[in-house]
Structure formats: C-alpha cells, structure tokens
Amino acid sequence: MSFTAPLGNCIVMNFLLESKGTKQRSQQSSSNSLRGASAAQRKFLRIFPSGFADAKYLAWERDYKWQAHLQWDEALSRSKLEILIEQRKFSEIAKRAIQIESRTNLLFSFEKMALRDALRTTSGARSFAIGFYDFLFGDGPLPSRFNQWCETVAELPRKQTRVLTWPVVTVFGFLVEPSRHIFLKPMVTRTAADQYGFPFQYRSRPNWETYSSYLEFARTVRRDLSSMRPRDMIDIQSFLWVQGSDEYS
Numbered sequence: 001m002s003f004t005a006p007l008g009n010c011i012v013m014n015f016l017l018e019s020k021g022t023k024q025r026s027q028q029s030s031s032n033s034l035r036g037a038s039a040a041q042r043k044f045l046r047i048f049p050s051g052f053a054d055a056k057y058l059a060w061e062r063d064y065k066w067q068a069h070l071q072w073d074e075a076l077s078r079s080k081l082e083i084l085i086e087q088r089k090f091s092e093i094a095k096r097a098i099q100i101e102s103r104t105n106l107l108f109s110f111e112k113m114a115l116r117d118a119l120r121t122t123s124g125a126r127s128f129a130i131g132f133y134d135f136l137f138g139d140g141p142l143p144s145r146f147n148q149w150c151e152t153v154a155e156l157p158r159k160q161t162r163v164l165t166w167p168v169v170t171v172f173g174f175l176v177e178p179s180r181h182i183f184l185k186p187m188v189t190r191t192a193a194d195q196y197g198f199p200f201q202y203r204s205r206p207n208w209e210t211y212s213s214y215l216e217f218a219r220t221v222r223r224d225l226s227s228m229r230p231r232d233m234i235d236i237q238s239f240l241w242v243q244g245s246d247e248y249s
Contacts, residue, residue, distance in 0.1 A: 036197035037224040040243050047248060051228045052235050061238040064104055068175050069234075071100045076176075081133055093129040094119035097172060106171050106183060114163045118156035127152055132172060143208040150206040169206040174233065182218050182233040184211070191244035193217060 048054035052062070075096045076084075084093050098116055101107060107115070118124045131152030135145050154164040166184040173181035186202065193200035198220060201213035218236045230236055242248045 036195055037221075040192075040196055040221075040239070041225065041228070043248070044239055044242050047242060052230055057238070061241070062234055065106075065175070065178070065234045065238075068100055068104050069178055071103070072097075072175050075100065078137055081129075085129055085133060088126075090125040090129045091119075091122065094125035097128070097132075100175065101171060104175075106174075107167050110161045111163075111165055111168055114158070114161040115168060117159040118163045121157050124157045127156060136173065136176060143212070146208045146211055150208075153206070164206060166206055170211070174237070178232045178234045180233070182214060183237050184214055185241070185244075188241055188244035189214065189217075192240040195243055196221070 045051060048057040051057070076093065081093065084090075098112075098119060101115075102112060119128055131149055135149035135152075138145055150164070150169055153169050156163045166186050170181065170184045174183040186204070190200060190202055193202075196217075198217045199213075200217055201210055203210050218233060218240075221236055221239060222230055225236075225239065230239070
C-alpha cells in the first residue's frame with residue numbers, strides 16, 4: 001500500500017494551507033491596524049480632549065492652515081490663476097504663492113529658500129505657474145498629472161538646495177484643495193504609518209505610487225475617525241502629525 005497522496009491532492013492541500021496562512025496574516029494585519037487606530041485616537045484625545053473642535057487643536061494645528069487656504073482662494077483662485085497665466089504674469093503668481101506659504105511652518109527653512117531661489121527666474125516662475133495649474137485643473141488622469149508636476153518641480157532652477165522634496169511637491173495642493181490633497185512630511189508620516197499599522201509604500205523621490213498610498217492611508221484614517229467628524233485633509237494631516245512628530249512624543 002502506498003502512503004503517497006496523489007499529486008492533485010497535494011496541490012489542493014498546499015493551496016488550502018497557503019490560503020489559510022494568507023488569511024491569518026490578513027487578520028493579523030487588520031488586528032494590528034485596529035490596535036494602532038485605537039492607540040492613535042487615545043493619544044490625540046489626551047492632547048486635545050475635545051478632538052477636532054478643541055480650542056488648543058485649532059490654535060496649534062488647524063487655524064493657520066485653514067487661513068492659508070482662504071488666502072490662496074482670495075489671491076490665486078482658479079479663475080484668477082487663469083487670468084494671470086493668460087496675461088503671462090508668472091512672476092506675480094510665484095510671488096503670491098510664496099507669500100501665502102511663508103505664513104505657515106509647513107516647509108523647512110531650506111525648502112522655503114530653495115523655492116524662492118527657483119521662482120526668482122522668469123523661466124522658473126513660468127514653469128511653476130503652468131505646471132501647478134495643469135496638476136490641479138488640467139485634463140487627464142490624476143496619476144499622470146501628479147507625476148508631471150513632480151517632474152516640473154524637479155526641473156526648476158536650483159541654486160544650492162534641491163527643490164524636489166515631498167513637502168514642496170505636496171504643500172500647494174494641500175493649501176488649495178484640502179478636501180482632496182494632503183501634505184506629506186516623510187519622517188513623520190512614516191512613523192505615523194508604522195504606529196498605525198498601515199503599509200505605507202514610501203519612496204524618497206516624489207512619485208504617484210507613494211502619494212496614492214498616502215491618500216489611501218488618509219482615507220483609512222478618516223473612516224476610522226468617523227465618530228470624531230474630521231472636516232478635511234487638514235484634520236487628517238494634523239492627526240497624523242500628532243502621531244509621528246517629536247513635538248507630541
């Protein structure tokens with residue numbers, strides 16, 4: 001009598017074992033994510049007991065970002081941007097963008113300086129204005145527009161420090177459309193994702209795959225925080241900042 005199982009039975013058995021292992025890993029990942037979400041909420045509420053309505057939260061995290069959004073809407077709304085581009089006032093667009101961002105602490109000082117240097121030139125201001133408009137309002141799928149925006153930033157004139165960083169690439173979309181776009185600080189976001197248990201797909205050079213993964217992370221957090229009623233990506237970005245920043249450790 002042979003105790004060797006038929007080949008077909010072995011294949012089925014291996015498939016069932018692999019499926020069981022995959023299911024267990026998925027359940028473990030889901031369990032880790034739930035624990036991470038619960039711990040993140042507890043940490044946030046220890047610092048801001050009233051959540052996203054907390055006066056301290058508004059003063060420390062939200063209000064200045066929302067004010068920058070309102071200032072952008074006043075100075076560089078889509079219609080105003082279109083008029084300025086049609087009039088070829090690229091330097092004026094760059095000037096207004098830098099002024100609005102400078103009132104926030106979102107970019108590091110070396111990034112602010114690199115951006116100012118890049119947009120001082122006529123060619124840099126023109127590339128920035130047209131490239132940013134195409135990213136937000138152009139035709140074509142968002143992945144292609146985002147990657148093209150990254151290339152535009154990469155090709156801006158460079159004096160000393162490089163301009164192509166995740167914060168520079170994401171800050172203006174965040175200020176203009178905080179309902180759709182989110183600001184990415186690499187170290188803080190990666191730390192927050194690790195603590196949360198989310199598989200954030202990060203690469204250091206700005207690219208759509210990483211940004212798409214970050215947007216999925218943001219959507220996951222927003223679903224998990226539904227009872228806290230986050231208003232937009234400003235609340236989500238601020239929540240993640242609290243998780244990953246040394247300021248709140």
